[in-house]
Amino acid sequence: MSGIGRLFAPDLAELIAEKRWDELRETIGGFDASDAAEIVADLPRDAAVTLFRILPRETAGAVFAQLPASSQEELLTGLTGGDADYLIRALTPDDQARLLDELPAEVTRRILGAIPPAELQAARDLLGYPHGTAGRVMTPRYVALKPDWTAGQALDHVRRTARSAESVDLLYVLNNGRLTAELSLAALVVADPAARLDSLPTRPLVTVPATMSQGDVVQTFAKYDRPALPVVDGTGQLLGIITADDVLDVAQDQATESMQRLGGTEALDHPYLxxxxxxxxxxxxxxxxxxxxxxxxxxxxxxxxxxxxxxxxxxxxxxxxxxxxxxxxxxxxxxxxxxxxxxxxxxxxxxxxxxxxxxxxxxxxxxxxxxxxxxxxxxxxxxxxxxxxxxxxxxxxxxxxxxxxxxxxxxxxxxxxxxxxxxxxxxxxxxxxxxxxxxxxxxxxxxxxxxxxxxxxxxxx
Amino acid sequence: MSGIGRLFAPDLAELIAEKRWDELRETIGGFDASDAAEIVADLPRDAAVTLFRILPRETAGAVFAQLPASSQEELLTGLTGGDADYLIRALTPDDQARLLDELPAEVTRRILGAIPPAELQAARDLLGYPHGTAGRVMTPRYVALKPDWTAGQALDHVRRTARSAESVDLLYVLNNGRLTAELSLAALVVADPAARLDSLPTRPLVTVPATMSQGDVVQTFAKYDRPALPVVDGTGQLLGIITADDVLDVAQDQATESMQRLGGTEALDHPYLxxxxxxxxxxxxxxxxxxxxxxxxxxxxxxxxxxxxxxxxxxxxxxxxxxxxxxxxxxxxxxxxxxxxxxxxxxxxxxxxxxxxxxxxxxxxxxxxxxxxxxxxxxxxxxxxxxxxxxxxxxxxxxxxxxxxxxxxxxxxxxxxxxxxxxxxxxxxxxxxxxxxxxxxxxxxxxxxxxxxxxxxxxxx
Known part of the structure; x- marks a missing residue:
């Protein structure tokens, strides 16, 4: 892979020890967040805590979102309330829910106290679905469209809301909250700007109930080959979406658990080391x-x-x-x-x-x-x-x-x-x-x- | 999942036996191709062959593309050259390569003879990469942009070429074939139409060499959480892209093989039954x-x-x-x-x-x-x-x-x-x-x- 330089954790640790903050900020900023996270995960905890304190908040949030769960927990336990809350806020609601699920209760309490309830509402909602179901891995950050909008109006709406959505490749047409159609951004771009959304051609809608087991969600993705699938409740109301890259993680975790059980151990839940x-x-x-x-x-x-x-x-x-x-x-x-x-x-x-x-x-x-x-x-x-x-x-x-x-x-x-x-x-x-x-x-x-x-x-x- | 009706293979077999062709065409046309394929896969071979002969070519192609590899092989072996070629042509080059790889040599020869070489060139190219590498699963159907185009020109280009691409969610900026940047369609939609592409903000480029093992490709996807990754050769020329939903299939296959080996059998390569x-x-x-x-x-x-x-x-x-x-x-x-x-x-x-x-x-x-x-x-x-x-x-x-x-x-x-x-x-x-x-x-x-x-x-x- 390109994008990964010759930088390793020891180099970073040195910059931290010598308090060369500007160089540090610049170095981390030049990496893809995933690569930066990989290096940070290898740092001793104290160095990582220091690093997160001096990084610009946006960079820190992006890197934090890519850290393995165990490093996230370690960092949050090490940071005090005020420093921790913006890191949590950098996560998407599904990742927030996963993390809150796994943290020691006392750390969860501290964090929940420090963050405005409105910010955490989405994560709390996800936590309401049973463990191991579609509801736990969906994200509520999708772009919703109205059936009587024109393609041009819809594109304008996408332009305004794209930043807060997790994926805008697929857009969802809702009628009073009920999901009636799914449109790709590509279809919208190609369509006549004056055409009403409900007149555009769509393919058959495939949905996933929020209570579906994550194993079945993986199978549904494997079958339909789509970049995202909408999650609905019993009455067809759209609750959220699941993206293919999140499902890949779920599939890998499930295969790991299954193998470990087959090999005669309980699932380890964390990397071996x-x-x-x-x-x-x-x-x-x-x-x-x-x-x-x-x-x-x-x-x-x-x-x-x-x-x-x-x-x-x-x-x-x-x-x-x-x-x-x-x-x-x-x-x-x-x-x-x-x-x-x-x-x-x-x-x-x-x-x-x-x-x-x-x-x-x-x-x-x-x-x-x-x-x-x-x-x-x-x-x-x-x-x-x-x-x-x-x-x-x-x-x-x-x-x-x-x-x-x-x-x-x-x-x-x-x-x-x-x-x-x-x-x-x-x-x-x-x-x-x-x-x-x-x-x-x-x-x-x-x-x-x-x-x-x-x-x-x-x-x- | 919605979209799956109460139709099962026996009902279809009945329609076929009674030669109710119009009803058949209508029934199949109403389904998502994946669901139709699931029902067709359960049909006896002769009924499936008959069905494919009477379906409109486009529907037949879409359903064929979703069939499990073993059913595809069976059907192609049953159909004569003229009927087989349009089915092959309905597949994306990566799926063509996979299928040609697995067919008995004599069927492959018959098919290769019946299809114009130009149509199969992309598949043949993919077959040039070693088994189990990124090159084998990439698709050459991506949308390429030039760095000196404006966002507006680029969008026009997407409108014209979207149909033949496998994914237009990510677009690739090439300078003499060398990949210089990756743009999301969303970024293009949001951008000022007059802005030059090379002036738009991009995130660090993550690429995959064509010779990378598929196992490492899965890990790269798991790490970077992107809907698609570009595949390049040693000099940075873009060869194709791999999409997250294709990687999910690869990940599942790899986990299956690994489990089967761990359980003390050779990998079965086909579903148990x-x-x-x-x-x-x-x-x-x-x-x-x-x-x-x-x-x-x-x-x-x-x-x-x-x-x-x-x-x-x-x-x-x-x-x-x-x-x-x-x-x-x-x-x-x-x-x-x-x-x-x-x-x-x-x-x-x-x-x-x-x-x-x-x-x-x-x-x-x-x-x-x-x-x-x-x-x-x-x-x-x-x-x-x-x-x-x-x-x-x-x-x-x-x-x-x-x-x-x-x-x-x-x-x-x-x-x-x-x-x-x-x-x-x-x-x-x-x-x-x-x-x-x-x-x-x-x-x-x-x-x-x-x-x-x-x-x-x-x-x-």
Missing amino acids: EVNFRDMLKKRGGWLSILFFGEMLTATAMGYFQGELEKAVVLAMFVPLIISSGGNSGSQSATLLVRSLALTEVRLRDWWRVLLIELRTGLTLGVWLGMLGFVRIVAWQKLGLFDYGEFFVEVGVTVWISLVGVVLFGSVTGSMLPFLLRKCGFDPATSSAPFVATLVDVSGLVIYFVVASLVLAGKSL | EVNFRDMLKKRGGWLSILFFGEMLTATAMGYFQGELEKAVVLAMFVPLIISSGGNSGSQSATLLVRSLALTEVRLRDWWRVLLIELRTGLTLGVWLGMLGFVRIVAWQKLGLFDYGEFFVEVGVTVWISLVGVVLFGSVTGSMLPFLLRKCGFDPATSSAPFVATLVDVSGLVIYFVVASLVLAGKSL
Whole structure:
């Protein structure tokens, strides 16, 4: 990217330490706010606080708006009321709402006290919508037009109001607050200035209800390929708009959360390097402990088969191989289905189609892996690499049959659990790969030892 | 969403079967192309082919452009040359390139033969950029302005050319092909019509080189929050633009691929329900087989400790618990780091900071889980639920110490592998959770049995 110079946080820190304020102001002013924010985010907190005090308010606001949430919180906690309020005011209402949501309550109270209520009203309104809905990410700063205006009048209105709007690429025609049409600025520019807005050609209106989940908002954007979508209430009143670049952030966050859940942790909510040690332990240790308790059942299960194990210790050797194959096939299908459900490529009603696919896939893969296992055992025996005893063929057959059962069970469990979770109103991604693996480990052991006692009955058992 | 009626594929299929062409044309014409495409995608292929033959070309083209890639391929394979070319021509050059990329070679040849070369030139040009780069997703349909034009002249130019551009929200000022500034249509509308373009205020220019990876393009968009970014070559010549809604699709695809790799499959490249059985087997079976071969080493490892196992079968009972805990902590850290690297929250140079975090986290979690394991064993013994023999305390200590080692090893391996893969030029997501788990399984067994032979030496061993 051009626009990023050779400036790094240490240089800035030096300018700050040496109190070269003019140079500082000039340096920061020459950057895109995003680039400046990136450098500022790397500064120690005290240096950043000093920097924000000496920057012109407009520059400070623009840079502040681009800082990562964690740096914004840190700065606001460090600044006193009077300095903080103009920074908050530099944010768009959706970003204000997000920030107020995440700040410690005591800082929020201080800020809310210092800023005129009228300025924060829009942010407070957004905070009224449930977490994770379209209402939370929309911005109320759109340009509204009246249906009986001419294109020329509308353009004049855009000229006057463009500065306070977040996006003027799409304009909204309202009739008593009800959204009746969407016009692009381009269409307005191209139109005959004397034409009435309600006579201009429009494409079918696509709207998003304020209560729609943000995941569905992302899917709606992916489907309709538009730069912005209007958000309406139940009666069709326009509440705000969501822009494609905000949705990109939402989509990235959702994918991150989903991956982290799939990987068997709680969503971190912050960049890895910024998570403090206690939170890291809590978010990973919680799930690890639950999985550990689940996995304790494997010890219980193996306890039941202690007799078989003592008679044929050779059986113990294939325990990791058997249960991990079940876990791997389970985490494959869980991952595939969690993502497909999130992208709405697969819907709840498709569960039986998925079941059929997984039965077929699991069976085939199980037969294949089982064959590999059988060949391995027989080959090692024949090549003299290991002695599995007199009944090595039976041991091989046990491993083969068990793998068919375990891989089949893993694929089916891994694929059906996300449906079950969604059906019960949970995030399907909670059916993390490790969770499925634990489930399959315990049942895999039971399958293995039951097959062994059938195949080896009257022989080594 | 409004705009979607109560029409489903079966109704359409009925209209087609009964040859009610006029009703069909009218029904399809009333929908947003995206909604129409969704219904058409559910039709059997023959019905879809018939439908496209009777639709007005413009409608057919618009609907075709919104179909999922797999349906587009299917349709083109079903239509003869003359019918296919106008559908291809309805696509933007970036979508043409994507489609030509994915079609079977013989269909591509037929289409390339039927369409005038000039029409496909833009798509061919895009195909000249390496797979997965910015060049492949940009569109050459932007509006270019000259620096010595006035705002009024520029607006007139936009009026004349708006129809053939993919986006006119941002306009590009070129000096002999070199990009010198970016103007929003809004800025042009607001400006004094007599002002020269090079006198208008602009914000710092952010550009993307054509060779930038699509992953980095997504991160650039996420950082700068703009509706479109210009793509340039090494000398600053403007090659095309990338719009935010196209980037959303790229971001979603990348997250999907990354998740699928993390879950231990190859990227499916198509929606789950549309993948044919052979591909499903190949993409899952390949990795499963590799993991299975890796996991075979567990049998080898346990073979080495056959003596210990025969003397103390009780050790076998905790094998699944030990190795799965290592696998779970490994897949946690692998998932966290893969995602952080993808989002560039963590960079290669941060590896040692991550190592320190994981050493600390792994150690703490290992001690905690080990304690749970110890308590479980002692409690079961004391409560008479299971008899772990005379040396149950030593068994408990063995489990505790092993868990510390295994969880620590899992966390460190899981977190460092993504760095190693990135350093060697591979996708870090290839360090799938199952892959790390397999690595840790084998080493976990070795840790466990070595600890056991030290702790139990001279007792049960």
